[in-house]
Amino acid sequence: MKVLKFGGTSVADAPSIKLVKDIVADTVTDKTVVVVSAFGGVTDLLLHAALLASVQNADYKDVLKDIEVRHLNAVKELIPITAQSQVLSRVKSDINTLETLLEGAYLIKEITPRLSDKIVSYGELLSAYIISEYFLQEGMDAAYKDSRELIKTNEDAGKASVLFESTNVNCTTYFSEVENRIIVLPGFIASSENGNSTTLGRGGSDYTAAIVAAAIDAEVLEKWTDVSGMFTANPKLVKQARAISNISYEEAMELSHFGAKVLYPPSIQPVLAKGISIHIKNTSAPDDAGTLITKNKNEKGKTVRxxxxxxxxxxxxxxxxxxxxxxxxxxxxxxxxxxxxxxxxxxxxxxxxxxxxxxxxxxxxxxxxxxxxxxxxxxxxxxxxxxxxxxxxxxxxxxxxxxxxxxxxxxxxxxxxxxxxxxxxxxxxxxxxxxxxxxxxxxxxxxxxxxxxxxxxxEENIKQLNLFVMGVGNVGAKFLEQVREQRKFLKENLKLNLRVIGISNSRTMVFDEQGIPLKDWESRLAEGKKANKIGFFERVQQLNYRNSIFVDNTDSDAVASTYNSYLANSISVVTCNKVACSSAYENYKELKDLARTYNAPFLFETNVGAGLPIIDTLKHLIASGDKILKIQAVLSGSLNFVFNHFDDSTTFHDVVERAMAEGYTEPDPKIDLSGIDVMRKILILARESGNRLEISDIENKPFLPQETLDTHNNEDFFASLKKHEADFQKLYADAQKADSKLKYVAQYEDGKASVGLQQIPKGHDFYNLEGSDNIVLFYTKRYPNQPMIIKGAGAGADVTASGIFADIIRIGNF
CATH class of the missing domain: 3.30.2130.10 (VC0802-like)
Structure with missing residues (x-):
């Protein structure tokens, strides 16, 4: 024999009750007990009506009318019109009795516990009667039984204690004699031995089902509700939560005590004592496996359930x-x-x-x-x-x-x-x-x-990284494209799930808590609200996602100034923006300290060499106990591109303009050609080597005329390049005479750093550096004569984006 219990959400209205009928019809093999709650929300309405009546608020009549209409409508939807008369008459009779009870509360100006029990009991009485009549009309061998005739309690109204000896006798006798295959019982209600209506308290309908199941030694107690079992976490808060197939009584009660509302632990005590299994099932999805709760059942010996x-x-x-x-x-x-x-x-x-x-x-x-x-x-x-x-x-x-x-x-x-x-x-x-x-x-x-x-x-070690991206120009757009293309690979091979939650450019910003679809991020961003770097941070902070990473693809001082806020809130920062790490040493140190204090990685590999692993290699050298003696490097992909393409058949102006058009320079190309960009890079390498250095400590030997350096916009800058073309041709001619090539070189040694244009002779490691490639020579205690060399593409949106991507993967693997 089985006991099936259906909660208020399962019998909320006529369509829900029809689902219940299908479930019961498919379940019945032998005798089946069906315990039902009041229609969803009716118990609260009854309590509210009682409260209004007790304070002589006539609005209780309106609440009672709502209760009546709900039940009459259910009858009209469930019962054929030819059979409605008797059922409607019974429902109206019960409503009249309920009205009399509420009038009593109105007259005496109070609700006694005993009167409250009588009033509230009508929710289950009406529900069970209507459902049993519906089953009969559907040709099912069903009978209605008033639970008050079976379950006996003491006289403590509102918190009655079950008298199990007499209750068990009543149940075993009745269910052994009844011939119907389906018996419908109202949950929650009982009666004292003096015949007064009582209620079983919180979880009362579950308790009714458990009392009956234990009394008749049921095969299983099925609890039908609006969820497909007990979940590994609240699915409303954790999208990846899944139903637990098997669980022990003790585990189920612990989960219920700490917030899982599927069970109320005291209400299942009778079946627990008998070792009867409880099966949690979903009325709206009856084919779902649900959760089976049994004695000492731990699926495959798992630890955290x-x-x-x-x-x-x-x-x-x-x-x-x-x-x-x-x-x-x-x-x-x-x-x-x-x-x-x-x-x-x-x-x-x-x-x-x-x-x-x-x-x-x-x-x-x-x-x-x-x-x-x-x-x-x-x-x-x-x-x-x-x-x-x-x-x-x-x-x-x-x-x-x-x-x-x-x-x-x-x-x-x-x-x-x-x-x-x-x-x-x-x-x-x-x-x-x-x-x-x-x-x-x-x-x-x-x-x-x-x-x-x-x-x-x-989650099988799949780690979700939530990205908030600032800047979607050349680099940012390439980065988002790479994320879209590689998401499946990362999830399958590296167990990393990347979601872009927020995107901003200088005009607009957009957020999507479920992740912005990257195939149409541009249209979503165009429809976003006005951009605000502080507002962007506040939204990231408000969302408060785990594994949050702020990605800065800009060259903005203002954006760089927000890093400390992100890090202090345990939000990782990945950036190709060199401003922060080349700013005042105290600011650089503060960011590094915040990253350590709040366990929030601060990664900026692309600050030097775009996608080349220069900073990462340097960190490993230092961490392993090596010491940097000297650094020599060509660190500007844009300058290397310019001087590799500049000769006496071109103009310097045209080559710089081409480098800018192809994305090798900063939006303001003077940053590259003045040496400021290279100064920042060698400063960062010196600092990452463990040295305290400021940008003002670096000697800059400019090759641009002072007039060009003094320009304030790109138009004037390029005009000045044209004006001084002869100076640039002389630089090229002098290098040709010396059988050398022009390279813009950065150097750090003995606490001193410098940058400037040099003539590189044949045979030097820098001589054959092609295109926009970068090269770094690390002379260390372990590599004093033959340096460690890192060489490769050091500029361009694709490689810079890939360097940012690599930093994000590093964070994912932390």
């Missing part, structure tokens, strides 16, 4: 030197909370006995502070104990699993995952059974924490 949370929590702390070594303090503390009917869901105490901290509902915190301070007034006045401290705006998150105690390092893994994502832990608790590890965090971090933990423990 679920991650859950309790919202709207507060911490209440009692502390002071007068608590140390004083027996009975904890007893008094918990007793005063108990007397105030305040439930404690989380407890932690320092081993020094100096403080006790408990988690309670935020709704109870004001009363809790008052009663605790009153109880300990004597100790507080004498300075032995401080006044109770309350901290609001918190949630509890918990890892749950029977086998967690057999695996070392789970706590460390949990807390390090939260730490990496800047989730501050306010308190920690872990029971001796080690079935759950709980932590208190601020409410605003819940979604990020759940997603980060779910990714760590359930």
């Amino acid at each position: 679920g991650i859950t949370h309790v919202a709207n929590m507060a911490l209440l702390s009692l502390e002071g030197p007068g608590m140390v070594g004083v027996p009975g303090i904890s007893k008094r503390f918990f007793e005063v909370l108990s007397r105030a009917d305040i439930s404690v869901v989380f407890i932690t105490q320092a081993s020094s006995e100096h403080s006790i901290c408990v988690g309670i509902s935020a709704d109870d915190v004001d009363i809790a502070v008052e009663v605790v301070n009153t109880s300990f007034q004597y100790e507080i006045e004498r300075g032995k104990i401080k006044s109770a401290i309350a901290e609001r705006g918190l949630s509890i998150i918990a890892l749950v699993g029977d086998n967690m105690k057999h695996h070392q390092g789970l706590s460390g893994k949990m807390f390090s995952t939260l730490g990496r994502n800047n989730v501050n832990i306010r308190a920690i608790a872990q029971g001796a059974s080690e079935r759950n590890i709980s932590a208190v965090i601020i409410e605003s971090d819940v979604k990020k924490a759940l997603n980060a933990l779910h990714e760590e423990f359930f």
